[in-house]
Amino acid sequence: MFFIDTIETEGLGNRSYLAGGAATAAVVDPPRDIDRVIAAAAARGVRISHVVETHLHNDYVTGGLDLARLTGAAYLVPAGARVSFARTPVADGDTVGVDDGIALRALATPGHTPHHTSYVLEEQGRVAAVFTGGSLLIGSVGRPDLVEPRLTEELARAQHASAHRLAAELPDETAVLPTHGFGSFCSASRSGGGDATTIGKEKSANDALVKDVDRFVADLLAGLEDVPAYYAHMGPANAAGPDPVDLSTPPLTDPADIAERLAAGEWVVDLRNRIAFAEGHVAGSFNFEAEGKIATYLAWMIPWGKPVTLLAESPAQLAAAQRELVRVGLDRPAAAATGTPRDWIPEGHGPRSFPRATFADLSDLSDLSDLTTRGGRGAGSPTVVLDVRRDSERAQGWIAGSVHIPVHELHRRLAEVPPGTVWVHCAGGMRAAIAASLLDAAGRDVVAVDDSFDAASAAGLPLTDGDRDR
Numbered sequence: 001m002f003f004i005d006t007i008e009t010e011g012l013g014n015r016s017y018l019a020g021g022a023a024t025a026a027v028v029d030p031p032r033d034i035d036r037v038i039a040a041a042a043a044r045g046v047r048i049s050h051v052v053e054t055h056l057h058n059d060y061v062t063g064g065l066d067l068a069r070l071t072g073a074a075y076l077v078p079a080g081a082r083v084s085f086a087r088t089p090v091a092d093g094d095t096v097g098v099d100d101g102i103a104l105r106a107l108a109t110p111g112h113t114p115h116h117t118s119y120v121l122e123e124q125g126r127v128a129a130v131f132t133g134g135s136l137l138i139g140s141v142g143r144p145d146l147v148e149p150r151l152t153e154e155l156a157r158a159q160h161a162s163a164h165r166l167a168a169e170l171p172d173e174t175a176v177l178p179t180h181g182f183g184s185f186c187s188a189s190r191s192g193g194g195d196a197t198t199i200g201k202e203k204s205a206n207d208a209l210v211k212d213v214d215r216f217v218a219d220l221l222a223g224l225e226d227v228p229a230y231y232a233h234m235g236p237a238n239a240a241g242p243d244p245v246d247l248s249t250p251p252l253t254d255p256a257d258i259a260e261r262l263a264a265g266e267w268v269v270d271l272r273n274r275i276a277f278a279e280g281h282v283a284g285s286f287n288f289e290a291e292g293k294i295a296t297y298l299a300w301m302i303p304w305g306k307p308v309t310l311l312a313e314s315p316a317q318l319a320a321a322q323r324e325l326v327r328v329g330l331d332r333p334a335a336a337a338t339g340t341p342r343d344w345i346p347e348g349h350g351p352r353s354f355p356r357a358t359f360a361d362l363s364d365l366s367d368l369s370d371l372t373t374r375g376g377r378g379a380g381s382p383t384v385v386l387d388v389r390r391d392s393e394r395a396q397g398w399i400a401g402s403v404h405i406p407v408h409e410l411h412r413r414l415a416e417v418p419p420g421t422v423w424v425h426c427a428g429g430m431r432a433a434i435a436a437s438l439l440d441a442a443g444r445d446v447v448a449v450d451d452s453f454d455a456a457s458a459a460g461l462p463l464t465d466g467d468r469d470r
Helices: 035-044 064-071 149-169 199-205 213-222 231-240 255-263 274-279 294-301 315-326 359-363 368-374 430-441 454-458
Strands: 003-009 014-020 024-028 047-052 074-078 088-090 095-099 102-108 117-123 126-133 175-178 267-270 308-312 335-338 383-387 421-425 446-449
Touching: 003 035, 003 175, 014 035, 014 095, 014 102, 014 126, 014 175, 024 035, 024 095, 035 047, 035 064, 047 064, 047 095, 064 074, 102 149, 149 199, 149 213, 255 267, 255 308, 255 335, 274 430, 294 315, 294 430, 308 315, 315 335, 359 421, 359 446, 359 454, 421 430, 430 446
Parallel strands: 024 047, 047 074, 074 088, 126 175, 267 308, 308 335, 383 421, 421 446
Antiparallel strands: 003 014, 014 024, 095 102, 102 117, 117 126
């Protein structure tokens, strides 16, 4: 009897899998922090015999090479992937035995990458599940624009063909187990298709299977959003062969050293929640909540290679953040400290703070009419509403007169924010907190709107989608 265990990497929106039988198992698309995988295998009482990659990942650093070396497992990588280390190349149709009566069969499914390969789990020759990596996702497919711009349309067409191959060759009841698509930016679209699916369900719900190829490709390419900047570094790291993870505690720092690092232009990142940060923080520090998507947004925004110092409220919070960051190649913080701002600020200096508010508070402003009639851009305008959501979110409606700079672009575009007190908002509060910390560090007067954007209309704020006011 086979088993499949799911290993979630929630912050990146990915899943890895441990699948096998009574004695041995294979790991599909392992995360960088392989201790979680080893613990899952130990809990099952199985030996890891195979480590399997569906493709060279563009959104995280794999732990596959390290896991294979540590366990002695065969490391299966698609034959078309150009890598700098020894591995077992896998081609379409190859089958490997995992345990008694349990096997993995390779299916070439190019699209997310040119060499992408899915793996069909078979028990006694019967199809049980398919590990689809970045090919067929739940209600979507993996985006085709992460390899090379000139290949994007070709790969989008390949995604359509690969989805149809999976649908044609596998039974409707086959469980579809993708790596991406649970909040991952590797997904071509945000799907509300739930947490589990089958080939049969996808046949009636997935655009790749219900639209003709030309319509599918046109819609897919039109809906692609910005690629996180750090993705450019993930593919090369995975092709070269990542180093083993070092999760040991970084060098501990003190107030004087923190001040020197800030003066030198290094990034000092406060991991506490946004409420605590707004109430008091080290001047010049940035707020990336440890409980938020810290790996995605910090890796997206920090200049690659710039030293980062982490400030955490506890050793546990620091350790959790380190684990998140190594998954995207931010391996070793330059320094770290735990405690509160009292422990991080030199004697004789006080903390910075800024107010938090709701959309109802923004609606109550007496000078809001000045904003909406002049777009917040007039000389001396006292109130600026800054929307830091993504383009696709903004397209669904925005506050009339607001300025739009997506949060991942803000650190490069601070000079574009008009003069005045900046009320910054996103869809829920987390990205607004990041943006507010950047503005505060730049010396701007800022108010962080910590509220759901759904409340903007109920608060009486004038909304528009470009064609009509609401």
